[in-house]
Amino acid sequence: MIKVCSLSSGSNGNAIFIKTGADCFLVDAGVSCKQICLRLQQIESHISHVKGIFITHEHSDHVRGLDVLLRKHPTPVYLTEETYKNMPITIADGLLHFIGPNDRVVIDETVIQSLPKSHDAVEPLLFCFYYKGKKISVITDAGYGCDNVIAALRESHIVFLESNYDEEMLRSGFYPPYLKKRIAGPSGHLSNVTAGSLIRDHASPYLEYVFLSHLSENNNTPRLALETFLSIVKERDELKNMDTILTSRYAVSKVVEIQVLTGDEVPGPAETLAFSPPFI
Numbered sequence: 001m002i003k004v005c006s007l008s009s010g011s012n013g014n015a016i017f018i019k020t021g022a023d024c025f026l027v028d029a030g031v032s033c034k035q036i037c038l039r040l041q042q043i044e045s046h047i048s049h050v051k052g053i054f055i056t057h058e059h060s061d062h063v064r065g066l067d068v069l070l071r072k073h074p075t076p077v078y079l080t081e082e083t084y085k086n087m088p089i090t091i092a093d094g095l096l097h098f099i100g101p102n103d104r105v106v107i108d109e110t111v112i113q114s115l116p117k118s119h120d121a122v123e124p125l126l127f128c129f130y131y132k133g134k135k136i137s138v139i140t141d142a143g144y145g146c147d148n149v150i151a152a153l154r155e156s157h158i159v160f161l162e163s164n165y166d167e168e169m170l171r172s173g174f175y176p177p178y179l180k181k182r183i184a185g186p187s188g189h190l191s192n193v194t195a196g197s198l199i200r201d202h203a204s205p206y207l208e209y210v211f212l213s214h215l216s217e218n219n220n221t222p223r224l225a226l227e228t229f230l231s232i233v234k235e236r237d238e239l240k241n242m243d244t245i246l247t248s249r250y251a252v253s254k255v256v257e258i259q260v261l262t263g264d265e266v267p268g269p270a271e272t273l274a275f276s277p278p279f280i
Helices: 033-042 066-072 081-085 147-153 167-172 177-184 192-202 222-233 269-275
Strands: 002-008 015-020 023-027 050-054 077-079 096-098 103-107 110-116 125-131 134-139 158-162 209-213 243-246 256-258
Touching (some): 002 134, 002 158, 015 125, 023 110, 050 110, 081 096, 125 147, 134 147, 147 158, 158 192, 167 177, 209 222, 222 243
Parallel strands (some): 023 050, 050 077, 134 158, 158 209, 209 243
Antiparallel strands (some): 002 015, 002 256, 015 023, 103 110, 110 125
């Protein structure tokens, strides 16, 4: 069984929960230790169950809670060396695991693949989790749909995908021109239209869930994000059974579970390493 949800999503803090079998993982820890632990409790989990925290990049809304969390609950952390050098915290050697921007980590029966993406951070990553024939991809804080974003979408059963801004709201909003340019630029964020287009054009027909993530508080609304996304993906009939879930900056999202392959159908870690999408 796979169980996933967003614990928090937005500029105030990001954290994603992924459970594969008995193993639990976090992607980012951008809200306080207290909130992470409370929200894990809400979904009947506990920080002690987490086998690893995977960090996408060094911006504060993705690492804000990490320092206190590790002091209170020592947990292995996986991130690039450049990301670590640009974070204002020190992680104990026993918990610190450096990974490359094109790397694979095997933890029990789960394979975690990192891929570089475009964002205004030193070495930003997206992550794909493979477990018993299923794939979960976490794609946020990406300036555009590069080849690695597309590779991550392919064959995914669950996707956390950034849908940061509505293009008209950003264009007519109060942000200064330099900030609008940064957000809409190739090292910024994905718009609602881009999110929908990426799923329509590149998702597999067996994609089950999309979590629309990292919605801007000032340049988007949940209604606009959902309506824009659905208006685009409905152009592809294969995706009619896909469920779209909105994430929140204030609360845990809907929790979803999917069944995994069993018996002889299940690829082992070595097979997953051999047949998962190539690095680009």
